[in-house]
Amino acid sequence: MPMQTKLLSLSIIAGSMVVSAAQADTIRIATEGAYPPFNYIDESGELKGFDVDIAKALCEEMQADCEIIAQAWDGIIPGLVTGRYDAIVASMSITERRKEAVNFTRPYYQVGAALVAPVDSDIAFEPGRLDGKVIGVQRATTYANLLAGEYPEATVNNYDTVENHNLDLQSGRLDGVVGQAVLMQEWINEHGKGAYEIKGEPVLDVDYIGEGAGIAVNKNNPELLERLDTALATILENGVYDDISASYFPFSIRPQ
Template sequence: MHFASRPLHSIRRWICLLAFLCTWAGAAGAQAQYRIATEGTYAPWSFKDAQGVLQGWDVDIAKALCEKMSARCEIVAQDWDGIIPGLMARKYDMIVASMAITPQRRQRVDFSEKYKDTISRFVARKNAPADVSPAALKGKSIGVQRGSIQAAYLADAYRDADLKYYDTSQAAELDLVAGRVDYILGNMVTYFVGFMKTPESRNFAFVGPDLKGGLLGEGNGIAVRKGDTALLSRVNAALAAIRADGTYDRITARYFPFRLM
């Protein structure tokens, strides 16, 4: 190509075309990068090991999704109370933290397809009555994690109970063992593989029926900012891929002796 023999305006067109092609090629070849929030204090879903590294089912799922999306991802811990505000403030791009899909949360974020079912249960001393209806627990103290779907459920349905809110589910468990609350309410699977496996749980048991639906959610989803349809489509496609190729089941088998969906 001999620019010297061409008019100046023609040379400028070629320069603009080459600049556009270089920019397009760079964008097309760029690897997507995402920041992902999880809670980090909610074993076995997400927790920090002795070295302070995030581990758990949600962490492994997030890594598998990033691999399917061919994306570079950073996974960070975020307190539960601030996890949705942090997403809205663009501190990260998505939340992979076993977040229950509820009508209230749908007003603030968009959710992926369900990637896990949620069942809530009460835990109390083994001699506790089987009736855990709002009328039966009037005046009883119930511990629950602040900001959780179980907290919203209790605030709505158990207004005559003495509700006590905790920053983590483990703090509520400690007060149950110490006798400072009569009941705790939380995720059944979390209790099954966590608290119920500890020596401290020997005098405690699940009480009452499985609880799900309504304020307790439609299952768990991955949250992205409202209107981020491009990322939501990528996440849903990655979820479908890890379920189809067995990755989802292999990750689940590392933590649980049963299926989550």
Template sequence: MLRISLQTMLRAALMAGGLGIFLAAALPLQAAAQDQMPMRIAVEGAFPPFNYLDANNKLQGFDIDIANALCEVGKFECQFIIEKWDDIIPNLVADKYDAIISSMSMSLERRQKVAFTEKYYNSPSVFIARKDSPISDVSPAALSGKILGVTSSTAQESYANHLYPEMKKKVFRSSPELYKGLSDGSVDIILEDKLAIYDWIANTKAGTCCEFKGPDLVDVTYFGEGAGIALRLDDKERLTRLNEALKTIKADGTYDMINAKYFPFSIE
């Protein structure tokens, strides 16, 4: 139908001697179509409230809402791909998708492998234990003999391995499994992103068992300077467009509306 329509318009333009006018009108439409950039977005889908699958097996969460806003403003044609966290960077580098929008902290180690946009939110890490636990001091010496839970291939796991090398550790595949391990006593204490576990502690029955222990941890070496969108190192055009889109949604109030949907305080 489109081909017939264009042919008809071209014939009419030729008969009217207005070919130049027709081409001038058609070129902006062609340029607009070319302006759309495809972007395959990887998310873990197991890190509520940032990204998770709802009862209908549909992706939800802060990361998903931010990604959709960026796709609209940045003129991206987006497709979401659920990926295991352990494989998420290797498969980005292997060109199986174009971006990771999945609460990835911008650590120095990760910056050797991927490029990052400007941060789109910031969150410290923190230790969490059960309320009936005698743990109050979270120094390596005080936690000697305790079992620490962490999620596989995370900044928290790297931090624990380097700063708590003598401590026994249990590594979980996902954050929900980590939280369950803490509530059922499989571990004595866990280390997790504070915003990620906030909803579990504040808004779930299971989370009432537990509380934060010790100070917020903001070590740039391990936790980076916030969460950013990861791209391949040579993907300069997409990096520029995403950074511009981030500026736009922060300036026009879109970011604040998404923030308020999930948290009663700013996480920017």
């Protein structure tokens, strides 16, 4: 092979290696984009929220480029398993069932399930108190599992998004809705103050709600899991996590 051709080949190979290295350090992260204040799409079409800011902080700590994309909740785990992205930062509760499909980091926040209903309603997370009631919940969530497992006498309507079941609550089609406590309190503050309230204490049953929200990673990528866990421990320790949390919530959701 002539020297010039050989040098050209080496140059192409070296260039390919650089591109591959750069690509390898670009972490594709999925979030839902329909779960404010944790993840949502703003007026300019950008993904925003607590989950998004945590993802960016982790990527900065790992010195990795981030590509954050929106993915509908129903297909979010299948998309990870098939390699459409590398991780999920979308307020996903860690459960034993989900662990069969993906790996999780340690929890990055912990919040319970809240039952929201009109202030004059007497429904509650107690035996018999939801019998015959029509309750809205986002499908394929731990909250849907909680209702199916503990309140089989309730009529459960499943929705694609939290926003849609809240709209039906406001229109009177539902007796109550079940969702993540912080999210539901935010909704009450903005849209239902004086009309709706959280009934009783949020449920923190680990069998349904899980250990908290974790970052999901493909089972074939243990290196990324370790990097994310290390970065998460760092931002929890150095104050970055607390600064992000304080910009969204007046109380702590820091994992125990």
